Structures are given as structure tokens and as C-alpha cells.
Amino acid sequence: MKKKVVTIKTDIKDAINKYLTFTKQLNKLRPKEIDLLSEMTYLFIKEKNNFKREEDLWKKVFDYDSKIIYKENLNIEDYTLQSLLSSLRKKKVIENNTIRSVYIPDLSDNEFLLVFKFILNEE
Numbered sequence: 743m744k745k746k747v748v749t750i751k752t753d754i755k756d757a758i759n760k761y762l763t764f765t766k767q768l769n770k771l772r773p774k775e776i777d778l779l780s781e782m783t784y785l786f787i788k789e790k791n792n793f794k795r796e797e798d799l800w801k802k803v804f805d806y807d808s809k810i811i812y813k814e815n816l817n818i819e820d821y822t823l824q825s826l827l828s829s830l831r832k833k834k835v836i837e838n839n840t841i842r843s844v845y846i847p848d849l850s851d852n853e854f855l856l857v858f859k860f861i862l863n864e865e
Contacts, residue, residue, distance in 0.1 A: 754849060755784045761847045764856060769845065770833065774816075778826045779835065781812045783846050804839045 750760065759780040762771060771779065786803050793799040802808060813823050830836045835845055847854050 754787060755780060757849065757854070758783045758787070758847060761854075761856060762845065769835070771835070772829075774818075774822075775826055775830055775833075775835075777816055778812060778823070779830060779841065779845060781815055782808075783841060785811075786841065786846065787849060800840045803841075 750757075752760065759776060762769065762776045762779060766776070782803055785808060786799065789799055789802055793802070809820075809823060812818075813820065816823075818826075827836065835842060847856075
């Protein structure tokens with residue numbers, strides 16, 4: 743099987759954003775939703791080792807102070823943030839104040855591989 747490999751050197755926050763952008767046709771997220779989800783996922787990954795219980799970590803991701811950071815980093819107003827969060831909930835990206843795991847890349851080895859496998863039908 744022939745392969746095309748593209749190596750991208752980047753930081754964690756940008757890797758999350760690229761992952762969500764590359765899978766945009768599958769996840770149907772708009773650019774601003776991707777930006778917010780990237781910020782939230784970055785905080786989740788960055789703080790993961792500081793919490794014993796995952797539910798406490800999710801409280802941190804969704805707390806008031808974190809939302810202030812998201813607004814500052816994205817240069818958006820509160821009503822825009824609330825609208826984006828509502829949209830992510832309607833799209834089932836956020837459920838019970840957690841981000842569904844399919845939207846969180848596994849960056850535990852300081853790299854991850856995203857593979858698209860196309861199986862072509864004969865014409």
C-alpha cells in the first residue's frame with residue numbers, strides 16, 4: 743500500500759487546532775468552534791496531571807476563570823463564548839460539561855498519528 747506522510751512540527755495548542763481542522767469535514771465544526779474547542783482541550787491536556795479525579799479537571803475546564811482566559815485568548819465577548827458553547831452542546835461535542843473523547847487527540851507521546859484510509863470501489 744502506498745502512503746503519503748506529512749510531518750508537522752508544532753506545539754500542543756496548534757496540534758489540537760490542526761487535528762480539529764483536518765477533521766472538519768467529519769466533525770462539522772465552524773472555525774470559531776474549533777478555536778474554542780482547541781483552547782478548552784489544551785487546558786484539559788495541560789492540567790491533566792494536576793488532578794486526581796477527572797471530574798475535578800472538567801470543573802476547571804468549564805469554570806468561570808477558565809472562560810475568562812478563553813475570551814481573552816480568542817478576543818471574544820461573553821455572549822459569543824456562550825453562543826459557541828451552546829453550539830458545541832447542540833452538536834454533542836460537549837456533553838455533561840465534558841468534551842467527548844473523539845475530539846481530544848492522544849498527545850501522551852509528544853506526537854500523534856492521524857490516518858485516513860481510503861478503500862476505493864472498483865468502477
